[in-house]
Amino acid sequence: MDNFSQEWLKLDNAAKLYPASSSRKSPAQFRLSVRMKERINYNAVSAAWESMLNRCPYFQVHLKRGFFWYYLQNFSQIPAIRLYHRIPEIIDPRDNDTDLIRLSIRDNIISLDFSHILTDGNGGLRFFMGLIYEYLRQSGHQINNPENVPHPSEKFLPSEIEDAHRKYFPGNLPHPENLSAAFHIPGRSSEEYHFIEGGMPLSDILQIARNNNVSLTAYLAAVYLESLRIMAAKYQSGKKPLPIRLQVPVDMRRIYPSNTMRNFSLYVSPEIDLKLGDYDFKEILEKVSLSVKLQIDRKELARQISRNVGGELNLFVRLVPRLLKDLYLAGLSSRLGERCYSGVLSNLGTIQVTAAAQPYIESFEILVMPNYKLKKVCAVYSYDNRLMVSFCSVAPGRELERLFFGHFKAAGIEITVRE
Numbered sequence: 001m002d003n004f005s006q007e008w009l010k011l012d013n014a015a016k017l018y019p020a021s022s023s024r025k026s027p028a029q030f031r032l033s034v035r036m037k038e039r040i041n042y043n044a045v046s047a048a049w050e051s052m053l054n055r056c057p058y059f060q061v062h063l064k065r066g067f068f069w070y071y072l073q074n075f076s077q078i079p080a081i082r083l084y085h086r087i088p089e090i091i092d093p094r095d096n097d098t099d100l101i102r103l104s105i106r107d108n109i110i111s112l113d114f115s116h117i118l119t120d121g122n123g124g125l126r127f128f129m130g131l132i133y134e135y136l137r138q139s140g141h142q143i144n145n146p147e148n149v150p151h152p153s154e155k156f157l158p159s160e161i162e163d164a165h166r167k168y169f170p171g172n173l174p175h176p177e178n179l180s181a182a183f184h185i186p187g188r189s190s191e192e193y194h195f196i197e198g199g200m201p202l203s204d205i206l207q208i209a210r211n212n213n214v215s216l217t218a219y220l221a222a223v224y225l226e227s228l229r230i231m232a233a234k235y236q237s238g239k240k241p242l243p244i245r246l247q248v249p250v251d252m253r254r255i256y257p258s259n260t261m262r263n264f265s266l267y268v269s270p271e272i273d274l275k276l277g278d279y280d281f282k283e284i285l286e287k288v289s290l291s292v293k294l295q296i297d298r299k300e301l302a303r304q305i306s307r308n309v310g311g312e313l314n315l316f317v318r319l320v321p322r323l324l325k326d327l328y329l330a331g332l333s334s335r336l337g338e339r340c341y342s343g344v345l346s347n348l349g350t351i352q353v354t355a356a357a358q359p360y361i362e363s364f365e366i367l368v369m370p371n372y373k374l375k376k377v378c379a380v381y382s383y384d385n386r387l388m389v390s391f392c393s394v395a396p397g398r399e400l401e402r403l404f405f406g407h408f409k410a411a412g413i414e415i416t417v418r419e
Contacts, residue, residue, distance in 0.1 A: 009074075009161060010071055011069070012164075012165060012166075012262045012263050013163055013165035013308055014263035014308070015118070015263055016329065018093060018117045019063060019094075019117065020329035021329060021334070022093050022094075022116075022117075023092060023094065025189070025371065026371035026373070027369045029088065029090070029116060030121065030346075031111060031112065031365075032114070032125060032128045033110065033112075033364065033365040033367075034110050034132055034363075034365075035109050035363045036108045036362060037108065037362050038108060038360070040105045040107065040108060040109070040110060041135075044138035045135050047138045048135040049081065049131065052150070053079075054152065055130070055150050055156060056127055056156060056261065058118075058160070058261065058262075059119070061074050061118070062097045062100070063100065063117060067321060068318065068320075068325075070322065079102060079103065081103050084111050088111075089102070101113070110131070110135065112127070116263065120262075120265045122253060122348075123260065123262060123264075125348060126148060134152055146354055148259075150261075159258070159260065160260060162259075163262065164253075164260045164264040165308060165309050168256045168258075169309040170306055173302060175306065176303045176307060179340035180242075182243050182245040182339070182340050183236065183244050183342045184342060185343075185395050187375075187396040189373075193369070194398075195390065195392050196390070196398065196418070197388060197418055198408075199386050201385060201386065201387070201414065202385045202387040204414075205219070205387050215289070215292070217248065217292065217347045218285070218292050221248055221292070222288045224246060224378060224404060225244055225271075225284050226281050226284050226403075228342050228343060229272060229278075231400060232244055232342075233274070233278070236274070241275055242274075243274070243342075244271060246344065246345050247267050247269060247337075247340075247343070248268045248269070248345050249265045249347075250265060250267060251264070252265060255298055266305070269291075269340075272287060338373035342374075343376060343378065344368070344378060345378045346368055348366060350383070353383075364388070365388075365390070366379045366390060368392060370392055370395075377393075378391050405417055
């Protein structure tokens, strides 16, 4: 597939949900940003942008509508560079010929917005780091790419566009149990997005997690559930309480060997059920840690792949026209997605930068867009021994964020919060 411009590309298994379920109210997109130590050179970033899209042409695509399925079509024009604004412009896949990846700059900031139709956090971050390294080279610096970060001098590999869900389809397995409806933050969703980010020493948080014999993700999920528990106790008083449940993405490349730059993530779902009584933080932490360990299991995760890919391969589903599929998939997304979760915690892990590039980079920023049902989404990453936690919200009020960050302040951790 060297001549990718003549090719069209099927959506991967995870991406098939997004054209039917995404909208301006429910965007399926995320943003990766870097703040450099010097003002951005437009000519250098423009050259880097073109070089990286030539290297990864599967991102230079528009969503097209077929009779049975959506598909991605390569196009020749390099998307224009936009002016950076802190809250992204919504990528609505229903708009004809809209760019599914967008580059914006301002002052010393380079920012990339991705539609989840294209990729997940792992694929997006690898492309983004490739863009940063190429920008530095175009600016006159001697920078080499680390392994697994695409370099413009290379040709893309077919493995980068594989549908890894299909590749590792285990056949017909028992499906995961259906989840019940979960507690949602009350209040009417706003049309405005709000962004709050907190930063704290990574070493301090890791020490607390180690002292409790849990992973960092489990600890953060427990704090998130504890914050939601306090809110639920207030807003569900006198009512039959609903479970409080998080959606925590898992990068499946940790489970199955894959070089794909497309979507290859599934989810674990730690929860507490207040119908069983109240929980203190220690109980939540123990329950979350055990739940995450049990769910991040190759056999358990294979059940999700079996359900997702098995539905796609069903002959009846394949023969149904796309318009009817849209109705079905939109309902499926609600039934298996927003309805079942109280919040999302997406941990992209540590952003690693080569020693040669570090002197030119000040900081990073990650933002995951929420939808009108979940209202808030939490993204986590670390860089330069700082753990960064960002909430993007369309919910009225900042109660959840105050409770979440307040937990760390109460634990004596130095934390800096900015809006």
